[in-house]
Amino acid sequence: MYEAYNRKLLRVNLTEKTQVTEEIPAEVINDYIGGMGTGTFYLTKEVPPTTDALAPENKLIFSTGPLTGTGAPLFAQTALVTKSPLTGGVINNYCGGGLAQKIKSTGYDMVIIEGKADELTYVVVGEENVEFVPCPELKGKDVDEVEDVMKEKAGRNCGTAAIGLAGENRVNYASILSATRVFGRGGNGAVMGSKNLKGIAFSGSRGVKVNNPQLFAQKAEEAFDSFKKATDNEHGLLGVFSRFGTGGGLKLLNDSYVLATKNHQLAHFETGEKINTAAYHKLGRSRRVACFGCPVHCGQLHSFETGEKKGFYTRGPEYETMYSLGSDCVNDDPMVLAHAHDLCEKYGMDTLSAGCTIAFAMECYEKGLLTEEEIGFPLPFGAGEGILKMLELIARREGVGDMLADGTKRMAEKLGGGSEDFAMNVKGMEFAAWMPQRMTGVALTFAVSNRGACHKRGPMGAELMGVLPMETTEGKAAIVMEIQDRVNALFTLVGCRFADFEVPIELFIQLMNAATGMEKSPEEFQVMGERIWNLERLYNLASGMSAADDTLPARCFDPVDVRGEMKQLDEKAFRNLVKEYYRLRGWDEEGVPTQQHLEKLGITAHWGS
Amino acid sequence: MLRFNPEQCTECHACRLRCSFVKEEEYNPDKARLSITGKWPELPKLFSCRLCKDPDCVAACPFDALSQNEKGIIAVDYEACTECGLCVDACPYDAVLQFKGRILICDTCDGEYLCTKACSTDAIFPGEER
Missing domain, CATH: 3.60.9.10 (Aldehyde ferredoxin oxidoreductase, N-terminal domain)
Incomplete structure (x- = not known):
């Protein structure tokens, strides 16, 4: 065992x-x-x-x-x-x-x-x-x-x-x-x-032995074949990722009017095609790279062979960075984006929060809440050089960079002037590349996630591909809950988020059982995900969070232009969705897990024990 | 011999994992009979036995622990081997590998090259017989 x-x-x-x-x-x-x-x-x-x-x-x-x-x-x-x-x-x-x-x-x-x-x-x-x-x-x-x-x-x-x-x-x-x-x-x-x-x-140099080598090899082969088949399909999601990296999805999102642009004011980036992976392929040599043992190989290496940046090379940018330091800042210069991405790697910063925070600062600048004097240079939307200078200031915590380094939530607290309405974060965590305005599943996911406005455990893929309707709230609470628990369970095996896109989770449970000698059922596996979700929730509540934090910035309820038609997330329907989610979770009206539910899951507030 | 297309290699090392599992029933890339290294923007390189005619590794062994058969495959007599590493130094292609002293040389899996079956991009593939 x-x-x-x-x-x-x-x-x-x-x-x-x-x-x-x-x-x-x-x-x-x-x-x-x-x-x-x-x-x-x-x-x-x-x-x-x-x-x-x-x-x-x-x-x-x-x-x-x-x-x-x-x-x-x-x-x-x-x-x-x-x-x-x-x-x-x-x-x-x-x-x-x-x-x-x-x-x-x-x-x-x-x-x-x-x-x-x-x-x-x-x-x-x-x-x-x-x-x-x-x-x-x-x-x-x-x-x-x-x-x-x-x-x-x-x-x-x-x-x-x-x-x-x-x-x-x-x-x-x-x-x-x-x-x-x-x-x-x-x-x-x-x-x-x-x-x-x-x-x-x-x-170290130790290897890994498994409980049942023959069965394990057979199941691993099955998984490999499924992924290979998925990546061979050039129109499928993994097929696109394996050829163009995660940035291969940008065109579809932009065409679907769900690409967050200009600090989430717009759902479409007019010149988005300038910063997708295909654009990088035109600038020089590129190669596909993979994580350890992975047949999906969604990584993209680029080296630039023309212009003043000749000789520069990078891995990425990934899709989420194309949003945060690209569309959200109205930046359509692929070289500026590549350099911004590279600065974040060099200094070790989250490209999502960094980009989203700069987009917020750009809007504050345009609204007069931050002046050129305070910043040291003009910072309107689309200011490429401004993005690069600001990343330097943030990493050094110099000048206004010291404030940006704290993130949008704390910035808005300092700046006031109604800026919290467009400080795009939940629980302090800046938005990932998705629009609650357009997708109700994303709205709920961002609002209630234990990580804040995070994209790891939501139905965005299904909403994007039309498997689920984007704009209705019906059934979304149960769907979001199921995904949160399933992905939490997958992350105990430290599986990639893309793993269950194409391969049923049962196969991974079979692999786990063959590797360890355990005999977990899919139901037990899912309940384990739920157990972890509730443990995190309990801890976060004890750390000072409350139901008041399960919300979205006001901008998410503003109308947004979708091919000339104004679309809107209904605030009342959203609030009801959160309530329904609490109920399905076995939490009270304040979003607190009930004692009865915690006992069922076998967890207690064990801190300090 | 094993052939390699570096443009296609994603440096995932699934080939090395498969090799160690086939040969040792353990997943351990360090125990594989092939090695791949690379750092972008350089392309990756493959190190594995090329089935040389008159191989330097065999000639270098003072203990006659290495021998070559008619297909060019090098066999290691682990009883005779003292793990001195002279064969490692002698190989002009850096294809004789070592794990904690133990000499590891690709035996082609009887010409099947099972490592290639783990490659998702066909970057490694069986080449012509010698």
Whole structure:
């Protein structure tokens, strides 16, 4: 039983410079599997909900799952769970590439980072020892350089996670990067910076054995064949992603009038075709890249071979960045977008929150709430150079950048003047690339998600493709709830969000059972997702959130132009949808899980226990 | 021998995972008999046995632990091997790999090259017989 696990977690305490190894109890694995599940279990248990996210008492939990490092396709990601400085709640993030396999190869399923180093430090996690390496000379250095230094020390083959300047400066939406992949949202990079931790290298050589090799290989083959078939279909979603990356979807969204533009004032970006992946293919050489063992290969590498930027190369931008630093800022210059994306990688910042915050600042500028004198340069919508300058200021927390580095919610609190109506965030988290104005499922998802305005667990695909009507609220509460629980369950295996687009989740449960010897049913798996969702909710409520935070900025109820016709999200219908959602969740009218429901799920408020 | 189209390779390493599972019944890319490295904007490179005629690795072994059959496949006699690594140094293609001392050389899976079946883009594929 549990063959595909190491069954061990490592605690790295930066204050004491100590390492402790613990066995992960069977009941924790049984109830929470791994990844986001075990990560959320330990975080909520060990970090009191009222803890300041940037205090040494917060923890960073890197967590893998039983399918990590195996031949099951689309299980390459690492889950990271921490308390977010942006939302104040518990947050889970996912980073692709090859990091998760490297973490697991050290002999640990989870690594918990605790405390705070007394000077800037990086850590090398090996199979036996943890090495604490003071690195004051890396202060202010870019992620790439930090990775090179760590690889020099720990070997070229090691996996890395590092922060740039934004993390050191506690930008509220600073990210942690691993090569060109990112733990994007909610400011985990600021948490790492607050611990004086510049990077972590994972260096191991252990493999993964599975409980039933023959069955596992057969099921992995089945999954591989399904993904291969899906990517062979050039008109299907994964087929488009495998050829053009996630940016391949931009045209469809724009044509459907659901592409958030000009700080969510518009649903269509007139010149959107200038910044989609096809546009990048015209500027130079491109290549497809994949996460570890993944046949979908949705990554795109570009190198630029013409004009003044000749020789510049990058991975991305991804679709969400084409929105945030593209359409939302009315920026249709692909070189500016590529550079903006690159600055975010260099300094380690979430492109979504950074772009959305700059779009907000642009609107504040146009409305006179921020002046050219305060900013130092003009910042109207479409100001390409302004975007690049502002990203520098944010990462450095210089001038007005210091305010933008706190995110839209805190900015609006400072600026006033009705700006909170168009500060596009929920619970402090800036909007992902979707429009609640156009899609009721997205509206509910953004309003009630434990991560804030997050796109990971919503029916946007079905609403976009016409499987679900965009504009009616009927049935949406049950659909959103089902997706939230299913995706949470998938994230305990640390499966890619694209995994269940084409392959039924049952196959992943079969893979998990064949790998571990467990005998989980699809129903148990779904309930586990629900258990985690409720645990997060309970924790967030204890951290100070309430039903009042399950809402949307006023702009979401303004009419928006759809091919000349004005469309609107009905505020009353939306409020009723939230109420219906609470009811289906087994929560009271204030959005608090009832005792009866918590007992059914087998969870308690275990913090401080 | 195993052929490689670097333009098509996505650097996912599914081939190495498959190799380790086939040979060791364990998923561990470090135990694979082939290796792939790359850093954009450079294209990736494949390292695996090219079934040389008069192979330098065999000649370099002072313990006669390596031998080549009529198909060009190199076999390792692990009883005789002292893990000295001279074959690793001798290979002009960096195709003799080592895991914690143990010598790993592609044996072509009887010409089947099972690693290629894990490749989603046909970046690696079986080439002509020697």
